[in-house]
Amino acid sequence: MTSFLSRRRLQGGVTGLAVAALVLTTAACGGTTRGEEETTSNGGGAAASADPDAEIPADLAVGFLPKQVNNPYFSVASAGAEAATGEFQGQYTETGPSEASASSQVSYINTLSQQGTDVILTSANDPNAICSALDQARSAGSSVVTFDSDTDPECRDVFINQATTEGIAQTQVDLIAEQTGGQGQVAILSATANATNQNTWIAAMEEYAAAEYPDLEFVATVYGDDEDEKSFQETQGLLQTYPDLAGIISPTTVGIAAAARYLSGSEFKGQVALTGLGTPNQMREYVQDGTVQSFALWNPEELGYLAAYAGAALAAGQITGAEGETFEAGELGQFTVEADGVVVLGDPTVFTAENIDDFDF
Amino acid sequence: MAVDTTPATPAGQAPAQRPRTASRLRLLGSGDAVITGVLVLFLVVAALTVEGFASARNTGFLLLDVVVIVLIALPLTLVIVTGEIDLSVASTVGLSSAVMGQLWFSGLPLETVIPLCLLLGAMLGAVNGFFVTRLGLPSLAVTIGTLALYRGLAFVVLGDRAVADFPRSWTTWAISGIGGTGIPVVVVPLLFLVLLTGVVLHATPIGRSLYAMGNSEDAARFSGIDVGRTKFWLFVVTGVVSALGGIYWTLRYGSARADNAQGLELQVIAAILLGGVSIFGGRGGLLGVLAGALLLGSVRNALQLENVPADVLNIVTGGLLVVAVVAPQVAARVRSRTRARPAGPPSAPPARPAPDAHPSTDPAAQVPADQRGNR
Structure with a gap:
């Protein structure tokens, strides 16, 4: 049943594929490449002029x-x-x-x-x-x-x-610096790896911290995918990997709540600082039991x-x-x-x- | 009904040995009549009751949502008919999308990138095929592994970046309609592939050999079918088609990302099972699969237009799938009780419903195959 994978056949197949790829590659010279085409800006919106006094229509x-x-x-x-x-x-x-x-x-x-x-x-x-x-x-x-x-x-x-990227990034870094004394290892628990805003904030946080708090070391960024259970497990993983971790920043409401839940039931409660972006209702019990000192969010x-x-x-x-x-x-x-x-x-x-x-x- | 080309044949026999003109004539027409009926019924009801459902524009949206599902369902149906499974298809979509983005980003022309991605798909499929046929490992285990492996590789290639500066002319083409109809242009090549797959599955010795090995691998082997070789190439084709799905996905959304199409494998398999294909192999038709994919897409689309929340939507589609899988089993059991004898011939393997176990809801299918050539 496996004779079809004989050496001769395999060689033939591989050679065939390689030749095909080569032919296609050379044939495609002068094809569509990156940066060649000017993107034409074409939103569907009408470019009408604004009328500040217009009434908001009913039943919108x-x-x-x-x-x-x-x-x-x-x-x-x-x-x-x-x-x-x-x-x-x-x-x-x-x-x-x-x-x-x-x-x-x-x-x-x-x-x-x-x-x-x-x-x-x-x-x-x-x-x-x-x-x-x-x-x-x-x-x-x-x-x-x-x-x-x-x-x-x-x-x-x-x-x-x-809020501006700078405002958000600086608020969170200032909070973690205040809670850790401005030194030690800090990890980030983010949402999905592709989340537009989280990635921008993380870059800005690292930049701001490097300038203002040189003793803060950003050791890892992990992704809880905005899922409670995964965020919980990633927090657990962080503390196992970095036993000397001083603090965690979680710039997502799902992440910070899951991290707080893990910390409050672990030996790290009160030892590892946690801040980030959370909602007051989710975080209330962890602020009251001392797991979290402060966190931020716009309304x-x-x-x-x-x-x-x-x-x-x-x-x-x-x-x-x-x-x-x-x-x-x-x-x-x-x-x-x-x-x-x-x-x-x-x-x-x-x-x-x-x-x-x-x-x- | 979801039958192979010789519905009344005991499951243990290789239908490949009994080609008949009548069965050839039925071709795609022998697909799952029940699911097609349900689809037509649903479309009529939705068109009459759901505002905005029956318009060209909405049909276009609906078709765009199911294009990749139907595309990948084609080779995967063949794989499942042989009694195997490939769970890595969505990860192959993701990896080929990521590689496509990375190669495009590094300055290669799209005309080179696309063949390279297809080649990559062939290699990914060959890895699955090698483990399953050469090493004899269960495809479920192998492809659960490669599901994670290929997705992981996609993140290695592209990380958390997204490549999105694909040329407008290509991304616009991917969602453009034929003339002013709203029917996406990609439906044309897709229909060609559907026909091709339908002919291969229902009207060639290859197709019959797939049913034969799905019913009994040993019997198929003794009747001279090279089971390993056929399955190996099926996995390769599935890889290539999944990579094609990845290329289309990338252009359709204009964004190459490592997490593209995450979880799509379950939607594809759901469509196939809803279409009446047995997860144990040996039974099912392509028309049913097509109807299954369109039914899932239409239900989603119509319920969304009715502002049904996403959670309820998941419950509805999940429930639909359970009913589709359970109903034939229940029907077979009820009938075997009323007849006071087993529905299948004694030689049929007990773990697998006999080919005629399905159609108690479809009275025509109970007529012996020889008498219903015109159906």
């Missing part, structure tokens, strides 16, 4: 598409977006894939577009993979607002930045709220996404569109045992 259909459903962070952002939609009397829908993968969002964007949604609010799992779907949705008349995690700026109208409810108002302003024609335009976002006040269609929410809030009970999200 607003679709909210997070990276994945059942993520507490996005549930809070969704509540904010829903509240804002209620204020301007729109129709609100929340949808989304059950796993945070780049391609799974595409069919949900197509669905929203097919339903005739006026405003799509989304946080991208990949800056490029959902681009063509968003382009199609925009040519079909939807306004696209990204929040939390941006796409290629060509593919959306406005991006709501929760995701305000993020969703602002995103919905920005989408409404786009749909109404108050803004087009050009730099310098302003719009009103309900109780949050007035915001200005910055370069590349970015709107910044503000600085992150630091939560400690003193103030954590003032927040409920």
Whole structure:
């Protein structure tokens, strides 16, 4: 039965494949190579001029598409977006894939577009993979607002930045430095290896720490994929690999909660510092039992709220996404569109045992 | 019904020895009538009740979502019919996508990158085939291993980066429609591959030999079929087609990433099993697989349009699959009880339902094969 793998046959097969590859390679000289083609910027959005006094139309259909459903962070952002939609009397829908993968969002964007949604609010799992779907949705008349995690700026109208990269990175590094005395080994527990915003923050954190806290050594970055169990196991693995670890930074809400749960039940409780980005409701018990001293986050409810108002302003024609335009976002006040269609929410809030009970999200 | 070319043949006999004109005529038409019926019924109901479902634009979206699943299901159906499995297909998609991104990034032209990726797919498939046929290891174990191995290699190649600057003309082509119809252009080459696979499986000695070895490997070997060689090349073809899926996936989403198509193998296998192919081998037809893939895609699409949450969606598709696998077994048991004798001939291996165990829901299939050549 295995005679077909005789030496002669194998040799023949391998030679054949090699020749085929060679022929194809040489034949393809002068083919399509990288950097040859100019990308033509073509979002579907109309390049109309803005009218700051335009009314937000009634019954605006607003679709909210997070990276994945059942993520507490996005549930809070969704509540904010829903509240804002209620204020301007729109129709609100929340949808989304059950796993945070780049391609799974595409069919949900197509669905929203097919339903005739006026405003799509989304946080991208990949800056490029959902681009063509968003382009199609925009040519079909939807306004696209990204929040939390941006796409290629060509593919959306406005991006709501929760805080600047520098602000987020510096806050977390300052917190860990404060808790470790500014020295020792520090590890990072991130979300997925491809998460756009996490990777940007990690790079900025390492840069900032190298400049401000030279005695902090970043020894590893591990990925919990925003899954509770995997994040828990990765934390366990970190402490086994680096017994002298002084602190962990987890710039994701799922990660920091799982890490805190592991630490609070281990011998490392109080020994290894933990900070990062978490929600007060998930972290309350670990702050109260002393596992965690402080952590940070912007208010995701305000993020969703602002995103919905920005989408409404786009749909109404108050803004087009050009730099310098302003719009009103309900109780949050007035915001200005910055370069590349970015709107910044503000600085992150630091939560400690003193103030954590003032927040409920 | 999900039958091989000679439905009334006892499972132990090699159907390859009994080619008949009537069975040849049935070709693809002999596919799983029940699942095709369910698909047609679902499409009609969804078109009438789900707003926005029955439009050219939505059909395009739906087809784009199932293209890669159908593509990989083609060779994988043949593999499963022989009684083997390949779980590494989605990881092969991911690895070829990562390699494609890396080679493109390093400046090679796409016309070179694509053949190299296909070659890589052939090698990855050959590794599976070698372990299964030469070393005689179970394909389930081998391909669980390569599932992890190939995905790991993909991350070695591309790490956490994404390569996304593929030429617009290529990425636009990948999602473009034929004329103004919204039907994706890639459906045309895909249909050609479907027909090719259908002919090979249902109208050639090779196809019959696949059913024969799925029913009884020993019997197939004694009747002169080179089982090892056939299976080896099936794994190679599966690798090549998966790599093709990886290339298309990369262009369709315009993003080469190591985690592309993670978990896709389960969607492909779900479509195949829903289509009436037996996981134990020896039974099933390509039309059923096609219907299974389209049914899963349509259900997803329609429920999404109805704003059904993703969790409920998973429950529905999972439930559908369980019903599809369990129903024929239950039906066979009920019938064997009412007939007061075993449904299959005594010579049939007990672990495997006899070829006619399926169709109690399909009365026509109970007519002996010789009398239903026109079906």
